[in-house]
Amino acid sequence: MAYAIPTASNNSLNHIDWTWQSNPDPWSTAETTEWNHYSDVENLIIQEAFSNKQAQALLDGYYIDFKNNRQISNTNSHKQRPRFMDLPVASRGSFDGQYDWISPFVIEIRRNLKLKPEELPSKKRDMIPMLVEEAARGIIEEGKYIGKERQAEKLAKILREQKNKGIKEVWQQCAYIYSLESFLYKTLHTTMRLVGDKDHEQEWRSKIRTLRPFCLLLWNDPFNTKLKTKKTLYRTNC
Known part of the structure; x- marks a missing residue:
């Protein structure tokens, strides 16, 4: 049976933690029952559908049937697994990474957009709606490319x-999105680590068009206007 726990913020993940039974045969009474957590973004999709009293939550590759507490394949209705929700675990790890690695990619982004030094969203507010819309479209395109359209x-x-x-407000939202367990931060990390590698130059440059608006918004931190070196950017993982 499901119980909804209210939270103070729509962007908080500390409300309901949805899980699915992951042992090889979820219907076996002989196997040890194992449970896996949905990703942060899947958790948000499920929680939104549940809060809106929808019958189902549509995910990439499967959907959640709230009435019967089932995770069901989108292509084969016979492939089902039990699912339920509980309170989130208290401990969360962190990802440690040097912030400096984003700089070369951002330099290429600025060149690609033909931006002058003073042309940044923190200095020109009229750029923000356009960049946000382009960033949203880029995220959707990347998601479709790897079969994560619902997450995107x-x-x-x-x-x-x-x-x-x-x-x-936009930067805080970008930072929040980046902190979520999703395909987006993984795609960004993979791309950034290829920057400067001549053997993979075409690969990382191919991501500039779709990722450039989001990266620029994330990089243009309005809360830290002074140049800092050896800065660490943290993201949380379940």
């Missing part, structure tokens, strides 16, 4: 909520 649409929706706000 959810991330784009979250970002667009701040489309007409200032750079501080």
Whole structure:
């Protein structure tokens, strides 16, 4: 049976933690029962559908049937697994990475957009709606490319909520999106690590068109205006 726990913020993941039974045969009474957590973005999609009293939550590759507490394949209705929700675990790890690695990619982004030094969303507010919309479209395109369209649409929706706000609100939303366990941060990490590698230059440059708006918004941190070196950017993992 499901229980909804209210939270103070729509962007908080500390409300309901949805899980699915992951042992090889979920219907076996002989196997040890194992449970896996859905990704952060999947968790948001499921929680939104549940809060809106929808019968199902549509994910990439499968959907959640709330009435019967089942995870069901989108292509084969016979492939089902039990699922339920519980309170989230208290401990969360962290990802440690040098912030400096994003700089070469951002330099290429600025060149690609033909931006002058003073042309940044933190200095030109009229750029923000356009960049947010382009970032949302880029996220959706990347998601479709790897079969994560549902996740991508959810991330784009979250970002667009701040489309007409200032750079501080937009940056906070970008940082929140980046902190989520999703295909987006993995794609960004993979791309950034290839920057400067001549053997993979075509690969990382191919991502500039789709990732450039989001990266620029994330990089243009309005809360830290002074140049800092050896800065560490943290993201949380379940």
